[in-house]
Amino acid sequence: MIDKLEFFIALARERHFGRAAEELGITQPTLSAAIKQLEDQLGVMLVQRGSRFQGLTAEGQRVLEWARRIVGDARTMREEMRAARRxxxxxxxxxxxxxxxxxxxxxxxxxxxxxxxxxxxxxxxxxxxxxxxxxxxxxxxxxxxxxxxxxxxxxxxxxYAERYQLITAAGNRFSDRRQVTWAEVAELPLCLLTPDMQNRRIINRHLEEAGARAHPTLESNSMILLFSHIRTGKWASIMPLNLAEVLGFSEPIRAIPIVEPDASHxxxxxxxxxxxxxxxxxxxxxxxxxxxxxxxxx
CATH class of the missing domain: 3.40.190.10 (Periplasmic binding protein-like II)
Incomplete structure (x- = not known):
């Protein structure tokens, strides 16, 4: 039954018989037959069927929880025995x-x-x-x-605790300051992570708490791309202190603590x-x- 539960987990993840079968390295008819056999063994319908996958039934959602637990236990057992050997x-x-x-x-x-x-x-x-x-x-x-x-x-x-700094080029606005407020940072042409990133949601919230809003002129899900724009001297960003320390910013790039509030996560x-x-x-x-x-x- 373990293999059928693994098939079921893959189907629930992909929400598509074809993609799940491809991920598992089996044919779609083999996957469909395995799910039907699992339903027969358990005596309940697991999948809402139509011309295509339409989701899990209420029983299917409950079985998914059990499947993850059982498959996880089986994998743990196998790994523990393998680790004991070598x-x-x-x-x-x-x-x-x-x-x-x-x-x-x-x-x-x-x-x-x-x-x-x-x-x-x-x-x-x-x-x-x-x-x-x-x-x-x-x-x-x-x-x-x-x-x-x-x-x-x-x-x-x-x-660690993530704290935030204004990263900007020397000669830019606020670059000679020892610290800067969230409200002041909002006035700059910022390049920030995209809104689907939790870091961006954190930044948005702290700006709102300061009575300001983010108006980024560039968004990306790549930190490397943000760094490359900062180095042009024409952009600024808000980045965690620990990240700035690891990158070892030097002239002409400045890292300035942001306060009011001195936020950490x-x-x-x-x-x-x-x-x-x-x-x-x-x-x-x-x-x-x-x-x-x-x-x-x-």
């Missing part, structure tokens, strides 16, 4: 919000030193996508905001809330705690 090995899948990407090496580098048979796949995505990827077993851990928008049922390890590692975790996830969470302690001492 230690941690395989690919670690991580999804991180763009503003946290610069911190990923703090986690991956010492982890691989301890576990040399591990490789990594790291993708940048929105905070909502991080949670969706976790729920669908497509990543092992995520790195995202912990205290701003609902996370659901996840295990968390706080890493917690960023950390998230994983599916389950006991036990897979050996890989357990080791990653332990390493995240070590990183958090090191950052706190720095």
């Amino acid at each position: 230690g941690l090995a395989g690919r670690v899948r991580i999804a991180a919000i763009p503003t946290a990407l610069a911190m990923v090496p703090e986690l991956t580098t010492p982890f691989r030193e301890k576990h040399p048979d591990v490789t990594f796949s790291v993708v940048s995505c929105t905070s909502l996508e991080v949670l969706a990827l976790l729920e669908n077993f497509e990543i092992d851990i995520g790195i995202t905001y912990l205290d701003n928008e609902p996370l659901g049922r996840v295990a968390t390890v706080p890493l 917690s960023v950390g590692v998230v994983a599916v809330e389950r006991e036990p975790h897979t050996p890989m996830v357990s080791a990653l969470l332990y390493q995240a705690r070590l990183v958090a302690e090191a950052l706190a001492r720095a």
